[in-house]
Amino acid sequence: xxxxxxxxxxxxQNGRVVKNVRFFEDxxxxxxxxxxxxxxxxxxxxxLVFYDITASHEGRKLMLDVAxxxxxxxxxxxxxxxxxxxxxxxxxxxxxxxxxxxxxxSAVRTPQLIRAAxxxxxxxxxxxxxxxxxxxxxxxxxxxxxVYVGGGRVDTGLDLLRWAEEGQHLGAGEICLNIMDxxxxxxxxxxxxxxxxxQALDIPVIASGGAGxxxxxxxxxxxSATGGQADAALAASVFHFGDLSVPQVKAYLHAQGVAVRPExxxxxxxx
Amino acid sequence: MTAExxxxxxxxDYGAGNLRSAEKALLRAGLSVRVTNQPAELEGAAGIxxxxxxxxxxxxxxxxxxxxxxxxxxxxxxxxxxxxICVGMQMLFSGSEEAPGVAGLGLIxxxxxxxxxxxxxKVPQMGWNTLEAxxxxxxxxxLDNSGYAYFVHSYYVPLSARVTAGAITEYGVPFWSVISxxxxxxxxxxxxxSGELGLALLSRFRRNxxxxx
Numbered sequence: 001x002x003x004x005x006x007x008x009x010x011x012x013q014n015g016r017v018v019k020n021v022r023f024f025e026d027x028x029x030x031x032x033x034x035x036x037x038x039x040x041x042x043x044x045x046x047x048l049v050f051y052d053i054t055a056s057h058e059g060r061k062l063m064l065d066v067a068x069x070x071x072x073x074x075x076x077x078x079x080x081x082x083x084x085x086x087x088x089x090x091x092x093x094x095x096x097x098x099x100x101x102x103x104x105x106s107a108v109r110t111p112q113l114i115r116a117a118x119x120x121x122x123x124x125x126x127x128x129x130x131x132x133x134x135x136x137x138x139x140x141x142x143x144x145x146x147v148y149v150g151g152g153r154v155d156t157g158l159d160l161l162r163w164a165e166e167g168q169h170l171g172a173g174e175i176c177l178n179i180m181d182x183x184x185x186x187x188x189x190x191x192x193x194x195x196x197x198x199q200a201l202d203i204p205v206i207a208s209g210g211a212g213x214x215x216x217x218x219x220x221x222x223x224s225a226t227g228g229q230a231d232a233a234l235a236a237s238v239f240h241f242g243d244l245s246v247p248q249v250k251a252y253l254h255a256q257g258v259a260v261r262p263e264x265x266x267x268x269x270x271x
Numbered sequence: 272m273t274a275e276x277x278x279x280x281x282x283x284d285y286g287a288g289n290l291r292s293a294e295k296a297l298l299r300a301g302l303s304v305r306v307t308n309q310p311a312e313l314e315g316a317a318g319i320x321x322x323x324x325x326x327x328x329x330x331x332x333x334x335x336x337x338x339x340x341x342x343x344x345x346x347x348x349x350x351x352x353x354x355x356i357c358v359g360m361q362m363l364f365s366g367s368e369e370a371p372g373v374a375g376l377g378l379i380x381x382x383x384x385x386x387x388x389x390x391x392x393k394v395p396q397m398g399w400n401t402l403e404a405x406x407x408x409x410x411x412x413x414l415d416n417s418g419y420a421y422f423v424h425s426y427y428v429p430l431s432a433r434v435t436a437g438a439i440t441e442y443g444v445p446f447w448s449v450i451s452x453x454x455x456x457x458x459x460x461x462x463x464x465s466g467e468l469g470l471a472l473l474s475r476f477r478r479n480x481x482x483x484x
Contacts, residue, residue: 046399099423
């Protein structure tokens with residue numbers, strides 16, 4: 001049975017992981033993307049996402065180096081995003097060793113980027129990331145969520161469900177949905193928004209934003225009518241600050257009847 | 272050319288994307304690996320690894336354009352061990368529904384099929400799924416059956432294919448996720464992305480296939 005995925009996300013600035021990370025006890029290499037990737041691999045996280053928050057061109061080049069170094073050393077799927085704006089960026093990151101590329105603002109600006117990337121490299125490596133926020137009450141468009149770009153600063157006026165459906169139609173292989181109302185609150189994922197997108201699409205949906213406690217993961221991955229119905233859950237701070245570990249989340253989910261990939265080790269029959 | 276001594280495995284580069292992850296994983300499994308785009312080098316290789324990614328037609332066209340088809344068929348039929356990965360597994364069959372009329376390598380009889388749309392089943396299958404061992408595949412010998420492997424694919428090898436050993440995975444339908452047929456081995460998933468399980472499988476390819484060949 002296909003397992004629900006647990007995905008730590010790391011923010012990278014100028015080639016180093018940032019966000020006041022306090023990974024485990026060892027502070028010395030807390031910002032080294034490779035060290036952190038290896039730790040999450042040891043925890044048997046299902047995938048890793050590196051998100052480049054660098055503003056400068058020089059910093060972006062460092063991201064290629066990060067992707068290459070990490071891809072060389074870990075045996076797990078790797079997604080890279082942040083500032084990917086054209087096919088050349090796409091190709092460069094894939095050649096560096098990323099398995100999937102996440103696009104966000106640039107795809108809103110140029111939706112055909114999704115189509116072109118999917119045609120050239122296959123839909124499986126095109127992850128459409130969407131930042132969205134609930135529309136205020138009394139909004140002319142009625143209930144729902146609007147898509148934001150520019151790191152969540154600009155309201156595009158686009159409806160979340162319409163944009164997600166268009167993204168799928170254009171060839172995105174996966175949607176990563178970040179509901180900004182919940183992001184960073186640790187008050188739980190936005191179940192209604194996640195469920196609405198998951199039900200509207202035929203491609204996998206990764207829920208992002210709001211993870212705080214074990215129950216949050218179970219709720220957003222639950223296929224029930226009140227659950228989030230997501231295929232994967234992405235989180236940053238709860239993992240980075242050591243509040244929760246990937247094995248702990250998976251053990252809890254397993255006990256709740258959610259299919260996850262349990263920790264596995266070769267039993268040493270070889271030699 | 273390296274013969275018996277170093278047991279060098281060739282990872283075929285026919286222009287189908289980044290091979291570094293696969294190369295690194297094979298090295299980690301203790302194999303001696305060389306990436307090559309030279310069909311003439313297949314003769315005498317201790318083993319051949321065929322990666323594959325993308326559309327079946329494009330992959331086969333690139334493979335043929337690189338001149339690998341005939342040398343590969345010759346050496347594999349002469350007994351050289353082969354490991355196919357992902358589309359590199361699908362290529363071993365007669366053809367694929369993804370590209371009707373395009374000839375696969377035909378080393379094993381059967382046609383690769385597409386996952387049919389059904390409610391709740393997302394295509395491509397993307398993520399970690401289980402393996403149920405069937406028969407005695409050297410890749411899975413002694414392996415704890417509870418492991419998960421990382422899949423990304425829309426097409427699969429149906430159980431009707433002429434295969435007797437390997438592993439079966441279920442995604443809407445049961446399909447072959449690992450095959451071992453004589454000196455021919457393959458995985459539908461990506462061992463190079465499957466963490467400890469992937470490493471365990473590649474280590475068995477080295478130990479039970481390459482080193483005993």
